[in-house]
Amino acid sequence: NTSRQEEFDVVVVGGGPAGSTLGSLVAMQGHRVLLLEKETFPRYQIGESLLPSTIHGIGRLLGVTEDLAKAGFLQKHGGTFRWGANPTPWNFTFSVSPKIAGPTSFAYQVERSKFDKILLDNAVRKGVEVRQQCSVSDVIEDDGRVVGVNYVDAAGTERQAFARYVVDASGNTSRIYKRVGGNREYSEFFRSLALFGYFENGKRLPPPSFGNILCAAFPSGWFWYIPLSDTLTSVGAVVRREDAAKIQGDPEKALHDLIDECPLIQEYLADATRVTTGQYGQIRVRKDYSYHHTTFWRPGMALVGDAACFVDPVFSSGVHLATYSGLLAARSINTVLAGRLDEQPAFDEFEVRYRREYGVFYEFLMSFYDMHVDENSYFWQAKKVTRNSHTELESFVSLVAGMTSTDFELSDAESAAMRFKERSTEFADAVDNLVSQEQHNMAPLFKSSVVRQAMREGAQVQTRAQLGEYAGAEAPIFEGGLIASTDGMFWEAPSGSR
């Protein structure tokens, strides 16, 4: 027996970063948004190391910059890698050139329970109706279109909610993603398994790398070591899927055996104790976590975040792709609801941009794995890519760093825009410089031809968030494609194309 029929403009399924971003950006246009979340926040989630564009680009559009700054998260200025041919760890910083280092060339290492709650509370403030302990079981269709969802509310009552759009943001365990059509395709290359836990009093990198993520390759795979506070550290091993049996037997022993295989992590944890209580008390396992769905939307429905795709965690791309896809889909929905464009072009734009962002990370990550050499290891031998080029690698700079927007005074946005453009050139020069330094650890990763385009686009969200209309005109990314409106909330045809 279902209760009264409710109608909204959008129903969002899932209140993680993808769902709360999308819900907020649609509600900010005055639309009625219902967000249904299965759990009660704060809830645990993995994915703690973020990228600058999430904080300074989308965070700014959402209006959470100050909330995030006040939350006390550790600032992350880059990554430290024991990876490649070099036996000593090397650093990558978000400001590729000291000249363009600025107040936005950092991200945060976050406790996801806190971070996700900040975004969800913000969605409520922006007008989203958030209902927790509500689990969506299926979508409702009418005449080939998705028109709503069935869900069970906190009291255990089966209910329905109808909307012009249903957005699946319910993550990797989504129950409804298949209803978009197509298939979820798992990556053979990234077919891995992660085993992770939390430690108190692990060692810290010396300043200024104190807040960096540390990634260390070892024979069975690689470790992440993410400082979450002065004393708390998230530690995880990524290993072959074939090692699953070993791990499931006794995860505690398996984790310690892996730590013993990796001298750097062993050293960092020498005086540490594993947390055994609370949200961090368990050792957890995640398998087969790289996949993409073959279609991202159908009339009335779209997939965002992990419900749509996920690629290997080594470059902290998960929350970036989740929030970025939330922004792209929000633009499509806002555009159609405002009657500015038809559904097909508006959602095709979402899909093309999202797929490309995913694809660039995917390509880049394959080459990053290819870079590590260990001829005696099954794990690393399986990561040898047979192609001889490192395609699309330069985009690493924009992907990982985002554009450093430096010292904008927004009261003087026009001159800030000028300065930004000058700095963009410096940024491009800094990359050229890196490429020319053959001895630089990152040099092999910057040898592809598409650097300018990828850099410009990676920077656009952030530029627009910082400068609004002063950011200047964008170019479409494909023939006949759309561009973002100056406020970043809609799609529109480029001027002169109509």
Ligand code: FAD
């Ligand atoms: P989620 O964060 O999963 O949120 C989905 C929400 O939907 C949840 O709150 C869930 O309760 C809710 N939900 C589920 N089903 C239903 C339902 N039926 N009805 C209602 N609600 C529902 N990313 C990074 O950026 N940095 C990292 O360092 C990083 N490390 C990672 C390490 C590993 C081993 C893995 C596997 C992933 C890592 N990630 C990392 C990726 C990151 O965890 C995800 O990409 C990110 O959480 C995706 O956000 P989301 O909003 O799509 O989904």
